[in-house]
Each structure stands twice: as C-alpha cells, then as structure tokens.
Amino acid sequence: MNAAATTVRRLPAPVRAVARRLPRFPASIAFATGLNLTLRRKFPAEVLDRLEGHTFAIVVEDAGVELLFRVRGHRFVPVATAAEPVLRFRAVAWDYAALAAREADPDTLFFNRRLLVEGDTEIALLVKNTLDTIDIPRTRGLLKRAMRAVGPAAR
Amino acid sequence: MDQAVAPPAQAVRRMKLVCPAGTPPALRIAVDNGADDVYLGFKDETNARNFAGLNFDDKSLREGIDYAHRHGSQVLVALNTYPQPSTWRKWQAAVDRAADLGVDAIIVADAGLLAYAARTHPGLRLHLSVQGSATSHEAINFYHERFGIKRAVLPRVLSVEQAEKAISRTPVEIEVFGFGSLSIMVEGRCALSSYATGESPNTHGGCSPAKAIRWQQSPRGLESRLGGVLIDRFGEQDHPGYPTLCRGRFVVNGDTYYPFEEPTSLNTLELLPRLQAMGVAAIKIEGRQRSPVYVETVTRVWREALDDCAREPQRFRVKPAWQEALAGISEGHQCTLGAYHRPWK
Ligand code: SF4
Numbered sequence: 178m179n180a181a182a183t184t185v186r187r188l189p190a191p192v193r194a195v196a197r198r199l200p201r202f203p204a205s206i207a208f209a210t211g212l213n214l215t216l217r218r219k220f221p222a223e224v225l226d227r228l229e230g231h232t233f234a235i236v237v238e239d240a241g242v243e244l245l246f247r248v249r250g251h252r253f254v255p256v257a258t259a260a261e262p263v264l265r266f267r268a269v270a271w272d273y274a275a276l277a278a279r280e281a282d283p284d285t286l287f288f289n290r291r292l293l294v295e296g297d298t299e300i301a302l303l304v305k306n307t308l309d310t311i312d313i314p315r316t317r318g319l320l321k322r323a324m325r326a327v328g329p330a331a332r
Numbered sequence: 333m334d335q336a337v338a339p340p341a342q343a344v345r346r347m348k349l350v351c352p353a354g355t356p357p358a359l360r361i362a363v364d365n366g367a368d369d370v371y372l373g374f375k376d377e378t379n380a381r382n383f384a385g386l387n388f389d390d391k392s393l394r395e396g397i398d399y400a401h402r403h404g405s406q407v408l409v410a411l412n413t414y415p416q417p418s419t420w421r422k423w424q425a426a427v428d429r430a431a432d433l434g435v436d437a438i439i440v441a442d443a444g445l446l447a448y449a450a451r452t453h454p455g456l457r458l459h460l461s462v463q464g465s466a467t468s469h470e471a472i473n474f475y476h477e478r479f480g481i482k483r484a485v486l487p488r489v490l491s492v493e494q495a496e497k498a499i500s501r502t503p504v505e506i507e508v509f510g511f512g513s514l515s516i517m518v519e520g521r522c523a524l525s526s527y528a529t530g531e532s533p534n535t536h537g538g539c540s541p542a543k544a545i546r547w548q549q550s551p552r553g554l555e556s557r558l559g560g561v562l563i564d565r566f567g568e569q570d571h572p573g574y575p576t577l578c579r580g581r582f583v584v585n586g587d588t589y590y591p592f593e594e595p596t597s598l599n600t601l602e603l604l605p606r607l608q609a610m611g612v613a614a615i616k617i618e619g620r621q622r623s624p625v626y627v628e629t630v631t632r633v634w635r636e637a638l639d640d641c642a643r644e645p646q647r648f649r650v651k652p653a654w655q656e657a658l659a660g661i662s663e664g665h666q667c668t669l670g671a672y673h674r675p676w677k
Contacts, residue, residue, distance in 0.1 A: 224385065282625040285661050288571045295549065299384060299542040306385030309623050310355040310392075 185291065186271040186328075187239040196240035205255035208235070209246040212253040219311045225251045227303060231263040232256060239269040264296040264304070271324075278320040346642045347607065348614035350408070350507060351631045354386040358620075358627040359396045363405045365628055366635035370400055371408040371439060372620065377419075378426040379410045380463060381620040382537030393433055406436035410620075412461035413537050414442045414520075424448055431456045439485070440464070441520055441534075446479040459507070460484040463520035463534065467494070469501035476504045483507055485616060487519050488598065492672045496610045505613035510600045511630060512618020513574065513663050514593060514670055515539075524577045528559035539576045547572075564595075571595075573663045599658055599667035601637055605645040626661050633657050 188196065217225075228248040235244040245256045268276075272291055275281035283305055286292035294301050351367035353359035362370045373379025375387040388396060397407045409430040415423035423445055430438050431453040438456060440446050441463035449456055462485040466472045475481045483505040486495055499506045515522070525539040526532040533539045546557040553565045556575040563580040566572045573579055573595030584591050598618070600607070607615070615638065617630050633654045641648045659667065 227384075279623075279625055282623045282629070282661050284622055284626065284663070288573065288663060290554075290566075290568070290571070293549075294547065298545040298547065302386075302542045303384040305623075306354065306383060309357065310385070312357060 185269065188270050193239055193241070196237075196242055199242065201243065202255065202257050204242055205244045205246060205257070208244040209253040209255040212246065215313055215316050216311065217252060219313065220307060222251070224303060224307050228300065231300065232259040232261075234259060234262040234265040235273070236265060236267040237270050237273065238267055239271075262296065264294065264301055267293040267295075274320055274324055278317050278324060280321065280324065345608075345611065345613065347604075347612055347638055348507075349631070349634055349638055350614050350616040351627060351634075352512075352617055352620040352622070353396070353627065354381065354383075354620040354622065355624065356388070356392050356396055357624045358622075359407075360399055361624045361628045362631050363400050363403045365631035367405055367631050369406045369408050369436070369614065370396075371410055371616075372396070373410045373412075374426055374429070376422070376426075377413055377535070377537040378415075378423050380412050380533060380537050381410075382413075382541075383621055384542060386621060390429065390433060393435075397434055408437045408439055408459060409435045410439040410461065411445065412439055412441045412463040414463075414534050415445060416535060419535075420444075427453070427456075437482070443475075443479075446475065446481070450479040457482050460504075461520070462487050462509070465520035467498075469498045472498060472502045472504050472506075476502065483613060485509075488515055489671045492603065492606060492610075495607075495612070495672070499611045506611070507614035507616050508600075508607065508612050509598055509670075510615035510617060510634065511658065512598060514596060514598045514668070515578070522578075525558070528561045528577055530559065539578075540574055545575055547575075595663060596668045597662035598670045599655075599662070600669060600672060601634075601650045601654060601658075603669065603672060604637060604641040605648045608641055608645055622661075629657050629661050 225248060230248065232245060232247045237244070245259050245262065246253045247256050268286065268291060272281060272286055276283055276286070283292060287294065348368040349366065350369040350371060351362035353362055353370045353372045359370050359372065373381055373387045375389055376382060379387065381387070400407045411423060411426050411430065427438060427445060427449045436457060437459050438449060439459040439461045440449060441461040446458060449458055458479055458481045460466055460472065460475050460481045465487060466475060466484055467487055467490060472484045475484065481504055485507045486498065488509045495506070495508060520534055523532045523534065529541055529544040531541060540558055544559045548555045553567050554572060555565045556563045556572060558575045558577060563575040563577065564572070578592040579590065579595045581588060581590050615634065617634060619626055619630070637654060
C-alpha cells in the first residue's frame with residue numbers, strides 16, 4: 178500500500194504520443210460521462226449545491242490532456258474551454274488512478290509536489306473530503322486490477 | 333542460572349491504539365486494521381477538525397458505532413472546542429446527541445461541558461481532551477474528582493519524564509500522542525492562528541480554516557498564505573506542509589527560518605517500550621483530516637508495533653519497514669520525538 182507515493186510512474190512513451198494527439202473536447206465528454214455514471218449519485222446534494230456553476234480542470238500531465246467540466250443542475254457537464262476554473266488539478270495519470278483506487282494519499286502526493294492544486298482551497302477541501310467519504314468498491318477493484326496489469330509498463 | 337520464565341502477560345497493561353476518522357470509510361479502515369478506539373467529530377465547530385465535507389452526521393455516526401462494536405472497537409466523539417455564552421446550547425445538544433447515539437466516550441475540554449455531561453449523562457464515559465490543557469497530575473486529578481473523567485490526553489509539549497510523573501500520581505488513564513502533525517503550544521491555550529484568521533481554533537475548530545488559506549504558484553516558488561500572511565515559499569525540491577502560523581518561515585532580525593517549529597511530524601515508535609512501562613494507557617494517532625489511505629497505513633503499522641511491544645518489550649525493535657511506511661505519509665517528510673525528548677524542561 179502506498180507504493181504509489183514512492184516512485185513517479187509516467188505513461189509509456191507510445192501512449193503519451195497517442196494521448197497528446199487526441200482531441201480535447203471528446204476526452205472531457207468521456208470524463209464527465211464517467212463522473213455522472215460513477216460519482217454523481219454518491220455526491221450529497223448539499224455538496225453539489227456548493228459546486229453548482231463552478232468549472233473544474235483536471236490536467237493529466239503525462240498525457241498532455243486537460244479535462245474540463247462544470248457542475249450544472251447537479252450533473253457533470255463537459256466544457257470546451259474555461260478561462261478561470263475554480264480548481265485546477267495537475268498530476269500524472271498513474272497518480273490520479275492511484276488516488277481514485279485509494280492506493281495513494283492525496284496529502285502525501287501534495288506534500289511531494291506530485292499533486293498540484295490551484296484555486297479555491299475551501300472547495301478543494303470539500304471535494305477531497307467528499308471523495309474520501311464515497312464508497313465505490315467495484316470501480317476501485319477494477320482500477321486496482323488495471324493498475325496491477327499495466328503497472329510494469331508505467332515508468 | 334534458572335530457566336528463563338516468561339513474565340506474566342498481564343504484568344504490563346496493553347496500550348490501546350486510538351485512531352482518527354474524518355469519514356465513514358476511514359472509520360471502517362481503522363477498525364479493520366486493529367484500532368481499539370476510533371475518535372471522530374460532528375459536522376460543526378464543536379470539534380477541533382471542523383472542515384468542509386469532513387466528519388459525521390447522526391446517520392453515519394450510528395452506522396459507524398454499529399460497525400465498530402460488531403468488530404470489537406469503541407467510538408469516541410471529540411467535543412473538544414470551547415462553547416461561548418451565545419453558543420452554549422449547540423455544544424450541550426452535541427453532548428446529548430453523542431450520549432443518545434450510544435458512543436463509548438466523549439472527549440471534552442470545557443469544564444462547563446464536562447459538568448453538564450457528568451450531571452446529565454452519569455453513565456457516559458468522559459475523556460479530558462488535549463484541548464483541556466491539563467499538564468500536571470493536580471489538574472488531571474481535579475477533573476477526576478469533579479467530573480469523574482476516566483482518561484486524559486496529555487498535551488504534546490510534555491517530556492517523557494513529565495508524562496511519567498503525571499501518570500504515577502493519578503488514577504486516571506493517560507493517553508499520549510504517538511504519531512502525526514505536531515502542535516508546539518499547549519493545546520487549548522494557543523490562539524496564535526487567530527492573528528491571521530480572525531478565528532481562534534479553540535472556539536471555531538481549526539488553526540488553518542480553508543477559507544483563510546491560499547496556495548499560489550509565483551515566480552519565486554509555491555507560496556502558502558493564511559489570512560493574507562505569507563506562511564512559507566517552497567522551491568521545486570521543498571515539501572510543503574499545512575499552512576499554520578506555528579509552522580511558518582519568517583524573517584526575524586534579518587534571518588529567514590522557522591522561529592516556532594519546523595514542519596515535521598511526531599513519531600514515537602522508538603519510545604513504545606518506555607511508554608508502556610510507564611503505564612501509558614493509550615496511544616493517539618493524529619489526523620482526522622487525512623484520507624482513509626493514511627488511516628490504513630498508520631493503523632496497520634502501529635497495531636503491529638503495539639502488539640510486538642506488548643509481547644516482548646525487551647526485544648522490541650522498530651522495523652525499518654514501519655518507519656518507511658510512516659515517513660511516506662508524514663507532513664514535512666521528517667519525524668521527531670517532539671517534546672518527549674527534550675534536554676530543557
Ligand atoms: S497554531 Fe500551531 S501551535 Fe497553535 S494550536 Fe495551532 S497547530 Fe498548535
């Protein structure tokens with residue numbers, strides 16, 4: 178456990194090359210759809226109220242991708258561009274996966290400068306703590322297995 | 333020489349492991365990994381980790397208590413901030429809620445609230461919070477005589493000798509901090525952060541409320557600010573910590589350094605045999621604001637260490653794997669013995 182905190186694992190070069198060429202907006206659409214399927218119903222209504230109208234950016238550094246979405250009507254909606262998102266996260270794909278799978282501790286990644294967070298600290302804490310309360314064992318199990326399978330390739 | 337006879341196992345009392353839970357998954361993970369007690373708070377300023385999205389409502393607490401009890405662990409509710417005349421009823425109601433939900437103990441700092449709890453819920457076990465600032469056996473015994481407290485948490489400013497002296501002169505169980513972020517002041521008496529945030533941690537439940545924090549990437553590095561006050565600036569190789577005033581790097585007489593405290597974490601694994609021999613009843617792990625991954629790592633390591641220590645204190649050795657696991661999740665990437673080991677008193 179927590180091995181994710183010791184070494185930085187980047188996507189293999191060929192995957193990086195492909196990812197960088199992918200169009201951005203479809204990636205945001207896919208991501209927002211995934212969020213709606215896995216997380217939306219798990220988010221307490223008062224948290225979604227607080228996030229309403231705000232835009233979030235998730236930068237996957239090694240893939241050269243920025244995923245953008247907004248919370249509107251208690252749903253995650255993809256957006257094409259955002260001048261000033263309320264929060265922008267930056268990390269490599271492996272670390273995001275490790276966070277989602279509960280294989281890595283967000284504060285540790287932050288202390289190690291592997292998770293950068295820019296923007297509203299109050300909303301950042303709310304999002305972090307809410308994600309910590311959410312149980313998605315099946316999704317996490319799948320992610321863990323996927324990480325184990327591709328682990329040796331990610332360096 | 334006579335054949336070696338193993339000392340009776342009950343000669344030393346086994347120390348309890350008290351673990352933090354900011355969320356239901358953290359509670360379950362602490363229980364699964366062997367916490368004897370799990371401590372937590374309600375979703376408001378009645379506890380000292382009052383952060384958005386953290387802590388328990390009645391439903392999640394009821395489920396948490398049920399889970400813990402089914403697995404042999406106890407649940408302690410921290411009501412460890414100080415009510416004001418205008419907010420007294422909220423704290424009073426929190427005591428009633430905890431009692432009605434069937435928690436195993438409440439951890440309280442305010443003398444008025446202790447009196448209320450002792451009077452209204454005589455069967456409810458009371459622990460004196462570290463926020464109660466009891467640093468001597470006289471103070472602890474006073475709380476014992478007046479309110480019947482069963483356990484007291486010692487502030488992190490005492491040396492081992494001072495803690496030992498307190499333990500030897502009180503019938504109250506003593507709990508000490510074993511691991512986590514440090515607080516250099518006597519908790520409950522520190523209002524340092526209020527100079528930057530306008531809110532005292534002792535009444536509002538936090539030394540670095542999120543609304544006062546700003547992280548900003550500047551050309552000179554990553555800057556952390558609390559209420560506009562620059563707390564620290566980190567270069568590429570530096571490890572940022574929580575932005576509290578006591579961990580700030582300031583310019584004092586032309587020198588830039590940490591005048592109060594370096595951002596380090598407390599880790600007392602190597603003191604375990606001594607703490608056990610002294611009669612420490614319980615070891616507390618700091619970190620209700622941390623993730624389930626942190627709680628899992630710390631609980632697993634400390635469970636193993638406490639079991640090893642209880643089994644064979646003379647042969648107890650801190651395993652490198654434990655230190656490695658703990659260093660990986662520590663604030664500041666450095667661990668110290670804090671005030672436990674201190675040449676001056
Ligand atoms: S400001 Fe620092 S020393 Fe004071 S109570 Fe907060 S953490 Fe402890």
